[in-house]
Amino acid sequence: MNLSPVLISLKTASAAILATFFTGLLAAGLVARIRRREWKMILDGILTLPLVLPPTVAGFFLLYIFGVRGPVGKFFLDFFSVKIAFSWGATALASTAISFPLMYRSARGALEQVDPNLVYAGRTLGMSEWAIFRKVSLPTAMPGIASGAVLAFARGLGEFGATAMIAGNIAGKTRTLPLAIYSAVAAGDMETAYGYVLVIVLVSFIIVALMNYFTILETNPRPPRLPRSPRPSPPEPPEEGAGG
Numbered sequence: 001m002n003l004s005p006v007l008i009s010l011k012t013a014s015a016a017i018l019a020t021f022f023t024g025l026l027a028a029g030l031v032a033r034i035r036r037r038e039w040k041m042i043l044d045g046i047l048t049l050p051l052v053l054p055p056t057v058a059g060f061f062l063l064y065i066f067g068v069r070g071p072v073g074k075f076f077l078d079f080f081s082v083k084i085a086f087s088w089g090a091t092a093l094a095s096t097a098i099s100f101p102l103m104y105r106s107a108r109g110a111l112e113q114v115d116p117n118l119v120y121a122g123r124t125l126g127m128s129e130w131a132i133f134r135k136v137s138l139p140t141a142m143p144g145i146a147s148g149a150v151l152a153f154a155r156g157l158g159e160f161g162a163t164a165m166i167a168g169n170i171a172g173k174t175r176t177l178p179l180a181i182y183s184a185v186a187a188g189d190m191e192t193a194y195g196y197v198l199v200i201v202l203v204s205f206i207i208v209a210l211m212n213y214f215t216i217l218e219t220n221p222r223p224p225r226l227p228r229s230p231r232p233s234p235p236e237p238p239e240e241g242a243g244g
Helices: 004-033 037-052 055-066 071-080 088-112 116-124 129-157 161-166 177-186 190-219
Strands: none
Touching: 004 037, 004 088, 004 129, 004 177, 004 190, 037 088, 055 071, 055 088, 055 161, 088 129, 088 161, 116 129, 129 190, 161 177, 177 190
């Protein structure tokens, strides 16, 4: 069994989760701070759209934007001589676009469930908003965020439709595990297909175990450590002989 699809899939999913973790966390923090419901619904709908679109439709939009004739793809080709479509970068781009909504939704839900009393307590103690986010909100929401990251990694690992549209099925370059299974079945090589399926099943079991672990942590969170308020200094003893 050729292991290149396994390595390509793991490398692609790893690159996707690195991109979606920080962008999804940033987007979740920004949306969670919006007070107007209309703006929040519109922005949330745009960021969640790749989750509800068929993967081939999402891949079509990516191909339209990043293809050799697309606005972004043509710019990179003309000025940097870099072709995005039908390259390994396109597989990472497709996995990132498809897995981003899962990371964003999980991070937003975890941040919105942080007890507001903890935030108020941090402000009372004189902490800045960034310090409150870093020391209070983020540690409290981290189990939910980590669970979303694991789920996004799994989604990026199993992406098929968008990857086929923008990256193709090039052996040793863009052929991920799902595409390798499809190619093996189409060629009648069921033994190879069984091997690839077994790899995905094993990875999926590990992902499920990690998600269950983070779910347990989320239901039993540890309270964040708030800085202690300065204790008042004890009063100085009266001087001897005074007041008499």
